[in-house]
Amino acid sequence: MLKSKLTLLFVLLLAKFAMAQDCDCKKNYQWMKKTFAENDAGFPEVLRKKGIDAYNYHSKSIENRVSKIRDYDDCKKALEDWLRFFRTDHFRLTKTKATLDKQHKAQLYSPISIANEIDLALFKDQVALLPTRSLVGLWETGGNTFAVQKINNHFVASLVEDSGTWKKGTILFSLGENLKEGTRYMSTYRPVPIEKVNYLDDNLLTVNELTLKRVFPESHLKSNEDEFFRLKNSGETFGYKRNEKTVYVRIPSFSFNKKAIDSLLTSLDDVIKSTPNLIIDLRDCQGGQDNNFAKLVPYLYSGATRTVLMEVLSTPRNNEIWNTLINNPDTDDEEKESYQAIQSLLNKHVGEFVNIYGKTVVEAKNGKVLPYPQNIGVIVHENNFSTTEQFLLLAKQSRKVKLFGRKTGGALDVSNMIEATSPMGDFVFEYCISRSLRIPEMEVDDMGIHPDFYLDKSIGEHKWVDFVSDRLNEWN
Known part of the structure; x- marks a missing residue:
């Protein structure tokens, strides 16, 4: 049996903190909190609805948490958790290039690979002999082919040929045989939990945001597939x-x-x-x-x-966006005049x-x-x-x-996102500067x-x- 011939050995464990990170998460949090409270169009209404006591309790909880964080990804998650007090979307935190470069140099995550290199011809012969069709086989996504093997009660997908920084044998995901839990490895090799799996009529598989199609055993996709x-x-x-x-x-x-x-x-x-x-x-x-x-x-x-x-x-911060629009070389004279009038009106009502x-x-x-x-x-x-x-x-x-x-x-009631970069240079933060006149009678946000x-x-x-x-x- 294919299952008995294969054993899984994760030859490289996560090398998180191979080099120390220096994220001052508390400073990032304090800056983001102040920026959001002073400039986001959705802040006042949520504060009115939920109350100052709930806001202070939530903020204190997050502050205690960020005081101990030095990892950029953990910090990003904590800051997003603070923002979700206000809404589930229409904000964005992005790591800056400088942060990404630091993480790359720190080699936070290492690739996880299967123990034994796959003999593709032998693998296909073994798959062809299986009495029933399962996830075992060859699957394609993003122009790459992955071999899915059954190893120790898990379906393990590994890369068949080198692709960019990913080498042959690197694991894309490991999925429990009940198709309900497992680990997906991102392009940076960062592990994330598998939260959603759909196995669609033998030929299609979705794992979190990935969609894969079967290429062996060979199967012709229906038009809808x-x-x-x-x-x-x-x-x-x-x-x-x-x-x-x-x-x-x-x-x-x-x-x-x-x-x-x-x-x-x-x-x-x-x-x-x-x-x-x-x-x-x-x-x-x-x-x-x-x-x-x-x-x-x-x-x-x-x-x-x-x-x-x-x-x-x-x-003052929000109104700066109009300078960007006014000075854009693609802005014609009529648009420029309109933007200048809007900015003048806004500056009179700070x-x-x-x-x-x-x-x-x-x-x-x-x-x-x-x-x-x-x-x-x-x-x-x-x-x-x-x-x-x-x-x-x-x-x-x-x-x-x-x-x-x-x-x-x-994510519509508050809109028109603009961005600000943290003084520490770690994150770009995007928030909203407008709110719909529909609210509160006809809300869309979070519902x-x-x-x-x-x-x-x-x-x-x-x-x-x-x-x-x-x-x-x-x-x-």
Whole structure:
């Protein structure tokens, strides 16, 4: 048996703290806490809701914790835990290049490798003789192939050929045979717990954020499996006529993706306008800029829509962002004049929330209702935030549109992130400078936007597009 011939020896243990780290986490925390309290647009409302006592208790708990931390990753986690008192997303802490260089020189983590080099031909022969199909075999992700072996009641995936700094035999993950727990090794060899596993119809496997497809024993992917693997791995904006009644459009991001989106929609415009159903797949589309979805809006239009605007927190630090916009060489004279007027208004009201638009709602009611598409299904889930959720609030106002999937991540009420670098040079911290005039009556943050059709766990994610297509076809 293959299992009896293989033994697992983790030949290199974690070499954390091989060289000392010098992160002053307490100083980073104190700076971040002050910056957030003085400048983040979401801080005042949460403080009002939860109260000063809860805030002080939470802050004291984190301060005690950070006082003992010297590791940059542990510090980052502690700072993020403090921020989650306010919301689950729409903030970001990123290690600076200087920090990454320090960690690289310290060799914090070493690769974990299998004990015995794999004879690929022999391995394939052994796999071919197995009586039933399991995870054992060859799998591909990110252009690399990994051999999954059953070793000591774990499925262990190791690299088949050298790739960059990763050498043959380096372990990608070790997964318990119940497919519920294990360890995934990041590109830096840092171990993280496996929190989510899906084994989809023998040919696809998701492990945390990874999606792998089986390449041996050889298996031809069904069209929906191939489609799912492509959307999870390629980062492409793509689309096509999926069947006689349905056009499929995949948008992975609204962040600086306008050119690709507009190009795709231009190429498909005649097809979309002559086909009854349109599916817009937004899985893992985390946000970006509102103008990126502008070309989608005419297909959705079924009558007047209303968009509630926002107000901006004016502080000296926040108002500096307008200098960046004004001095950007891509800013034309008209935009520059507009930004200067906004900055002047904000500087007159430091410490206040300012409505820079002079109105609370924009109503659009001059669109044309297209005969096709008649039905539009938008696929969403928990990894949708920010601009993607703004698009959904607009789309939901159309009688043509239904949302399918799981509720979104909920990160929209406070928005427009800007960044600041800690004086220690360890982290770049991003926080929000605006808040929606929808709140508190219609909050999205931490609650998300719920789909019209919840796709439960019995429907594999690789089958979601088929489900939506079948449902839309029933309505024609």
